[in-house]
Amino acid sequence: MGEALENKKETYRLQGLSCTNCAAKFEKNIREIHTVNDVQLNFGASKLTVFGEATIEQLEKAGAFDGIKLLPENQRIEEMKRPFWEKAENKTTILSLLFIIVGYTSMFKLGEVDLTTIIIFAVAIFIGGFSLFKVGVRNLSKLQFDMKTLMTIAVLGAAIIGEWSEGAVVVFLFALSEALESYSMDKARESIRSLMDIAPKTALVRRGIHEKKLNVEDILLGDVLIIKPGEKLAMDGEVVKGQSSINQAAITGESIPVLKTVGDEVFAGTINEEGALEVKVTKRVEDTTIAKIIHLVEEAQAERAPSQVFIDTFARYYTPVIMLIALLLAIVPPLLMGGAWSEWVYRGLTVLVVGCPCALVISTPVAIVTAIGNAAKKGVLIKGGVHLEEAGRLQVIAFDKTGTLTNGTPEVTDIIVLGKMNESELLRISVALEKLSQHPLASAIIRKAKEKGISQHEYTAENFQSITGKGTKAEVNNQLYYIGSPKLFEEIGHLPDAVITQINGLQTEGKTVIVVGTNNEIFGLIAVADKLRDSSSNVMKRLQKIGIEKTIMLTGDNKATGQAVANEVGLSEVRAELLPQDKLATIKTLRDKYGKVAMVGDGVNDAPALAAATVGIAMGGAGTDAAIETADIALMADDLDKLPYTIQLSRRALTIIKENVIFALGLKIVALLFIIPGWLTLWMAVFADMGATLIVVLNSLRLLKVKE
Known part of the structure; x- marks a missing residue:
């Protein structure tokens, strides 16, 4: 019984997870539940996996500080899209702004120290910052220092030294920053949501002489689906009657419909263009190709890229250092140099605000989430941030010949x-x-x-x-x-x-x-x-244009045949007469010589070489479990044209991650230098932090525009 409890695993979808810091705290709180053995939180996909025993009530209590709600992974939910200003947290932010405007009007008429002015600003602080203070004070009591703790200290400190107006503006800008960050992350996560909505939730099924509409969860292997023209397929299966053109863009990224006839494989989420079809179900709803894609994309977004690991480690030491700098700035000048306490405490509080590592922490994950989601929508499955980054650093790409550079039908x-x-x-x-x-x-x-x-x-x-x-x-x-x-x-x-x-x-x-x-x-x-693919020659030109130094063909064919193909395609080099073990040895040699090397193959025959390469890229992942499992990147369509797009997306993602990190750190350094002479006010510090976070997120969303 105890062993069964230990091995129990539950997965949930999360609503209300607003930031990376909140995610880390939520995970920590769950680990403190004594019946939980382990927990995995996927911020990019808003998913939580709990190993052990915990009720939804216990888990929601662990996330109560951020209003996190949990739903079972397979529960179908229709998310009501509410306008930005209709959300409760955004209403309080707007109300806080109105009180700030009234407060500044009062300040100009009655003065900054008038009781009426102070009360109005205090109300603005209370309305806009109630949820912030609730978390911040609790964190302070436990000596947990995150972004909300720093903000709480800054606002309370501003009130104590009489800077009520500044405190109110800080609260408003912080609330606005969180709302906009949440909105931006939702935009980045839409790539997964759109994948989840591709396949219909019901289908018309024939069982015996009866036809009825069933939920996909109730459809069994061997059931026959009746697909009318213009309808989407709800399940993977095999055509048993009829023929039609099927638009497979949702799965493979191919824009041209593919003719399917009796005996052909079809996929959930694809669209039947013209003829009526009858399809025998060959996979359960959780095993369909689109379900595997969604699962792998979500897992990929959870996997931390090298740059993200660095940022997370950096942030762990960065926050305590910022707090120490703030404390020293607040107490050393008044104690040793006769400075005014109110002035230097104010500057110390400003350091706390500027030091919030929000933009830095989110700089990498939002770019990874966006790039992997964009690729999935175009029929390219990238199985993790590490593979995305490695693909962006490639110098050499090796190709199998049969089925990769050629059509594969000799x-x-x-x-x-x-x-x-x-x-x-x-x-x-x-x-x-x-x-x-x-x-x-x-x-x-x-x-x-x-x-x-x-x-x-x-x-x-x-x-x-x-x-x-x-x-x-x-x-x-x-x-x-x-x-x-x-x-x-x-x-x-x-x-x-x-x-x-x-x-x-x-x-x-x-x-x-x-x-x-x-x-x-x-x-x-x-x-x-074996006839060459029409796209092979053009792909090599595009790869050279985007900076790939060398393209090499690895083939079991003789040198003369290999050279003839290489000349026609425009490859840099040919390695011929290779056995499978020779291909593996060649990839290892290329890695020693050039560093970052990709291998492009069919994912089955070339499995050892794919595994040995820095990045293994499989052709034709749709319907091929081996290709999806073996490779780091799977081109779901049997289409080499997707390769230059994948390399370009990866390089753009690397560039954007570097831009984000440099910008986030650079702005912090400049802001900290401006604080010492007193050039940066408290509200300007919040504005700078908010601006940095938004610029980092918007910069990452540019990855949605990378085209094939």
Whole structure:
């Protein structure tokens, strides 16, 4: 029983989580609940995972200081979008402003020290700062020093030394800053919310002879969905009746609809453009491709990037240092230099306000959240801030050839018969050997044989054996045959010069040559070519334009074929005749030489190389669990065009993070220097802090505008 309790895990969505400091405090409060073993708080996605036992009431009590509400992760909620000025906290801010205006009117007519003026400003402070003081005083009693604690000390200090008007303005500006920060973070989080709203919540289902509308949670595997023209698909499945063009932009970012017919895979959240379809459900609602994307995007936003780790560590030491500076500034000049207490205490309070690390703390997470959300909407799944930053530092990109630079559907272009065997017999033997192979080129030979009316079952191969990276061998009609690369037959020791000349000629045309023969005789050559993607050449030009130093192709093909493809595409370098382990070794060598290296592949065959690269980028993640799981970044559409956009977005994100950190720190330093001679007032300090936070957030939101 105790073990079950320890392993219990609950995930909630949060409402009202306003700032990173509040998130850290909320997490700390939950850890203090004795039945909670661990907690993970995702600020970017507003999600909380609790390990152990805790009721919603206990958790909401831990977040009561910020008015945080919890909802079960899977509970569907319709968020009412209220205008900015209708929210309760914003109403009190506006009311506080009205009292400040009345207070300044009274000050000009009756004077600053008049009791009426003081009472009006005191009311403004109370209305605008009640929730702030409630938290700040509680923090002070526990000696917890965060932004609200610093503000509470500053406002109370201003009142004590008679600066009522300043205190009121500080309260108003701080409340306004929090409201605008909350609004800006909501804008950044909209990328996830829009993903969550992509798939419909209900669907028309046929069970037996009955049709009924069901919630997606009640739909079972094997149910048949009826999809009318113009409707969105609610679940992943397989088309069992009809054909239609499907707009998959929500999942893959592709703008051109894709024709789907019986047997094709379709995804939840995509739009049926024209024909009626019947789709058999193949995945539960929590396992659909869009559900996986949402989950991975949320997890990615929770993962702290290197720059964020640095900022968090910096802020931990920064706040106590600021408090020490404020204290010394308030007491040293009056004690040692005969300065006026009110003047220097005022300056110390101003240091506290300026020192709030709000802009600095939010400088990185808001940029990460925005960039990852923007990428997801365009069909690029970036699995964490660390991968976003690493992609922005790339100098070299290595590409697999088949299925990455090419379409991945090789075709037989030439069949050259050598010796006494005819073409049909050569194909029969080749099919018998290749039908047991997993190699992509094997399917090309089987397709060619089918075109010529040759069945897969005419000959049977016995004692089949795969020769890794080189070919296969098996007995057909009691004769041992080999089929594979020229390298295989060189090792066997039987490849005449005349045949080598023919092979070289085909390879210089960019074709891959497969040799068929026995231990002592060559019966024929089969040339296969995989058509290049239309976008490959343009992608290389764009990558070079945005500053990628080197583009390298890693292929198992021979050098001549690899070089022919490289010349056509515009690659910097080719590494040919590589086995899977050679690709892995090559990636490690490139990392040693250039530092940051990406590998672009299909996420299955290239898994070791993808894992060894600084950033592993998988092609065609939609519907491919292996691609999503293996890679750091998945291009959901089978579209190389998304690669330059991804690199550009990552570089822009890095730039914006640096700008945010430099601006936030720079402004603090300038403001602190202005305080010493008394050039910066208390309300100006709050205004500077508020301005810095807003500029940092707005600067980060520029990432929403990065286009493909």
